[in-house]
Each structure stands twice: as structure tokens, then as C-alpha cells.
Amino acid sequence: MKTMMAGLLTLLVFNTGMATAQKKSAAADLTHFPKGSTPKEIGKRVAERFVASPHPNFGKPTSPKKITYPEVCTWYGALTFAQESGDKALTDKLAQRFEPFFTTEAALVPAADHVDHTVFGAVPLELYIQTKDKRYLDMGKAIADKQWGTPEGPHVKPQSQGYADRGLTWQTRMWIDDMFMITAVQSQAYRATGDKAYIDRAAKEMVVYLDSLQQPNGLFYHAPDVPYFWGRGDGWMAAGMSELLRSLSKDNPDRERIMKGYKIMMASLLKYQAPDGMWRQLIDDPEAWPETSATGMFTFAMITGVKNGWLDAATYGPAARKAWLALVKYIDDNADVREVCEGTNKKNDRQYYLDRGRITGDMHGQAPVLWCATALLRK
Template sequence: MKTATFSFWLAASSLLISTAGMAQKDGDLTNFPKGATPQEIGKRVADHFIASPHPNFGRPVPPKVITYPETCAWYGALTFAKVTGNKTMAKQLADRFEPLFGAQDTLIPVPDHVDYTVFGAVPLELYQQTKDARYLKLGKGIADKQWGPPEGKRVIPASHEFYKRGYTWQTRLWIDDMFMITTVQSQATRATGDRSYIDKAANEMILYLDSLQKPNGLFYHAPNAPFFWGRGNGWMAAGMSELLRSVPADNPNRPRIMAAYKNMMASLLKYQAEDGMWRQLIDDPTSWPETSCTGMFTFAMITGVKEGWLDKKTYGPAARKAWLKLITYLDANADISEVCEGTNMKNDHQYYLDRKRLVGDMHGQAPVLWCATALLRK
């Protein structure tokens, strides 16, 4: 009897191993081992976010305003709650926002910089889920400011020049901008039905493609920072994905953006490590595996496969491998490690290699939530 039981267990284990191997090879993005499913991982990370105070780039004091990494995680948690139909979680995320309509309204960032304006994506998502007009008024106002005339203490001469050319005055030609701008403007179109927001964002994207994308498909951090920084490229990959999900089919810039996106994805395939990760400097094999860029690239590939932009047999295995390796960096508290700290632009290769490697930073938490959502989208 014991021999028969052992034989059955052995056969079942072999079948599970074989099935897992086939799924990995085929790039199955729907079936994952227990403990690695997007439902489980997303809930752990989102619940941890809800229980956490407003972060301040690792500093022990509360922030003066909501930071952009928190905005990105908040947006990710909201989309995860929506795709899973978790009404309790959605309410908790709305409850986190409620004080911003009252005593804590000073935490709402002044939308005079791309890192502050992206905050509008959160109330715009809350409006789509709740239809509470307060969220629409706030989020739309923030999105509108991005296209309005230069205003505030951050205005520089270049702000006026970009504005005169039809771009947002907040343009600075850092690749980070192409998530910050495209996300809030995509959300404005989704919330209002007014395509002018996303059409302007698509036009802005062309400026950045012309300025920063290289023939190999990757992007310099800025014109005077000629390095393929991981998370910077991650912002671009995720930003193009968010834009392409909603930019109208008849937008004249869509084909160019799609071509740039596919060129980037093809290049990322070549630089993905054997274990599924990408590195702090994408093309430097001596640099360290970094989780925030890996999460962002994974999100972009999952989205491309799900939307039919990318070949499933080619990109499915890469996305699956990346997801399964990425989540091994989560600890028992659902904090992810090996996250590059907040990084300015600098013309110095070593500067990027020497960035601190953080645990639980929202730059890394957010992409895990985006990936979980993307894996669950139909």
C-alpha cells in the first residue's frame, strides 16, 4: 500500500514538474504555481500598501506632499482591486484618499512638475470606479494644468519654448517623463471620454522618441546622460504600454509609437538575463539585477502579449520567467528588495552603478502591482 501511494505521489509530482516546464516554455500567462499567482502576490503587496503610512523616499519623517512612487503604487493597487473585483480593497484605497479632501489637503501636490502632476492618475482612477464627482474635478484639473501656460516657481525659459511648440511646459526630456505624462493623460481620456488628452500625450511621446531612443531600441536617460539606465527605460516601456492601451486607432502617431515600443521590446529580449531579470544598466553585464526595471519591463511585455501587439510564443516565456523570478525578491512582509533608489540624471556611468539598493521602496512595489493587474486582464 505504501509503495502504491509513493508511486502515485511520484507520478503526480512528475506531472506537475512537466506541466510547469511546459507552461514556462509556452509562455503561459494564466496558470502559475500556488504562491506565485498574480491574485496572491497582488493582494499581498496591495494589502501592505494600504497598511503603510505615506512614504517619503525612505526618510523617517512624513512627506510634505504625496510622492510620485506612492502615486504609482496607489494607481497599481486600485487597478488590481478593480480587475479582481475586490470591493473591500477598493474602499480601503478610497478611504486612504478621503483625508486629502479635508485636513490633509496640503498633501496634494501642486501640479507644476511631471513628478507631481502624475498624482492626478489616482483621483481619475477613483472617479472611474466610484463616479464620485470630487475625484473627477480634482484629477481633471491636474491634467489640464499640464497643458496650460507655464505657471509657478518651476518655470524656466525652456518651459515657454516647449509650450509655444504645442508641448507641455513641463517637458524636460528625461525618459521618466514618459510614464508621468502619459499615465495621467491616458487616465484623463479614460475618465472623461475626451481624446484630446491622450492625443496630446501621443504627440509628446514622439518628441521623446526623436530625442532619446537609440537604434537598438533603448533610451538614454537624457540627451546628456548617455546610459541605458534600467528604471528610466522601465518608465518608458510602461508609459508606452499605458498610452497604447488607450490611444485611438486613428491617431496618426500611433503607428510610430507602436514601432518604437516593439523595437524596445525586441532589444530587451536580448538583454534579459538567464534567470529572467534585467540589470541596473541594461547593457552592462557587470551591473546588478534590479527589480523596479524588471517589473516595468515585465508589465510592458505582459501587456503587449495580452493586447496582441507582441508574439506570445516569443514574449510570453520571457514575461513568465521574469514574473516568477521577480516575486522571489519579495520577503515575508511583501517588501521587494534590490530596488534602485530615486535617481537624478548624471553624465557618469559609475553614478548609476553606485545607487543604493533599497527594500520595500515604492519604486519597486508599484511595478509588481502593475504586473499582477496586467496578468489578470482579459
């Protein structure tokens, strides 16, 4: 009888352990999702919504004079999603949207004179990677080269030449947004050409920003004189480091420093993720509202980290999964993302951030959903 009881107890412990392990595994699963929440379904809906949308102008009813960076970020996300999902028809639609820039809409192509303008180059470079049409390479490469070229244009500052003399881009501003805008186009230039000079200089730039701006807890103030951890601002840094690290060679001398900055940030974000899976308008403020653009960017960074083995899957996998499932609930029937913080300047005032307008369908929110869908599909 004692032997039988011991055997039953052992079996019970074994089964309990197996059930616990299976539950943990399911919580960390970044491959299987409920119907309606899969990356292919969500990515397709949001990408097709982008294809059907006119060029946005930061919420204004008028057409933009130049293509804006939120559109660029969404376009890039739609293209990478098309590639990872094997949707050639979608790639063709996205290429057709670009075609007028060679003719009737050439005036809409931004000059490569500011980080928010230069990021445009990421789109033609991705189109070249997918289609091998040299027109895209010529355009994108010229834009990436000008970022490290001679300072010129209306945005040149007294310090611009000094940055260039240090081997940095003359477009350096020490704004946290920069580390996605600069990184995206330079990483894309490397992916398109194989020339490591592009991504190596982006890595050098990233280290300067990390050493100058990252706080001890791994997060970033919106500005040195504005001690608030604004969600989307930090999101640009998280996404930028992820984009850089996934293509930066292991022998790059700056890789270890960037990886350290990335991991410290991810650990802090894990601490501040809300129980529902979202992150907030002010990351460390429990009274701030759940904000989708920041959540999407942080989710992309964590998915990328888990998929590449930089982050412990058992720890960060559940956080990334919970965040994705929370984020997709904010997508309405038109494939527009809700609760996107409006464009935001800096201000040393907590209430200013809490009172920012919440937009539906803004490209700042559409883009990171597509990045996440892409990251989930990557092997």
C-alpha cells in the first residue's frame, strides 16, 4: 500500500510539474495566437489600411508638402511585413504607391537635411532589397550618404560641423527620436549594399546617445530639462536599438555597449508593464493612460530580443505575448489603432503629458503594430 501511495504521489507531482511547464510554455509562446490576433491577420489588415490611405500630414486635413516620418515608418513596416508573410501582391501595391516619387510626386521626397527627413531612405532601400530595382538603391543610398556628408540646408546648426568632425552625423541633435530615424536608414543601407560602414557608423552614434542620455534605470528622459519618461520617446530608442542589433556584426566594437543599454532598458520596461500588458503614456506613472504607440514599440523590441536570444524567453516571452494580445484589442473595425498620443513637444510639466490628445488611426500607432507583426513572423 505504501509503495502504491508513493507511486501515485510521484505521478501526481510529475503531472503537476508537466502542467505547470506547459502553462509557462503557453504563456511565452510567440508563434501561436487566437484567431483574429495572429500576426498575419493583424499585419494584413493594418498594411492594407495603409495602402488605401492618402499621405498623412500630422492630422491636418491638407496634404503634406513632404512625406512625413510617421508615414515612412508605417511604409517600412508594411514592406517588412509583406516580405515575412510572403505577400508579393502587397509588396507590389506598396511599390506602386512609391512609383509617383520618380515622376509626378517627386517634390514630395524630403531633402536629406534632418533626421526626420532622412529616414525616408529606409523605404526605397527596403524596396530595393525586395525587388532589386536599382532606382530604389540609387535613391536610398544617396539619402543615407548625405546623412554623413557635408552639412548643408536650413537645419544646419553651429555645432553640426563639430559632430561631423567626431565621425558622427552632422544631423545629430541629442533627441531620443534620433536613434530610430538615424538607425533605420543606415541599417537599411547596410542591408541593401553589404557595406558595413553604414551600420558601423550608426552603432558609433548609438553609443554616444546612450552614454549621454540613458538614465541609471535604463530609460530616457524626454529631454535633459524634462525629467519625464514619455512612452513614445523611449519607444524610438527601444526600436532603434533592436533594429541596429539584429544586423550589427558580433565583432563590432560597439555591440557590447549597445547590448548592455538595450538589456537595462528591457529590464526596466518589464518592471513597468501594466497588468493588462500595456505600457503607459508616462512609463513609470501608474495614473497615466495606456498608450498604444509606445506599447507597440516596446513589444517590437521585446519580441526581437526573444527571437534573437538576447533576452530570456521564459521571462520576456510572456511579457511580449501579453503586450501583443493587449495591443491588438485597440485596433478598430477599420484597422485603425486607438489611443495614440498626438505629436508631442517637450514640456517640464507632468500634466502636459497626461492631457495630450489621444488619436485614432495616426501613423505613429499604425507603424509599430506592423513592426510587431513582422518580428513575430521572423524566424
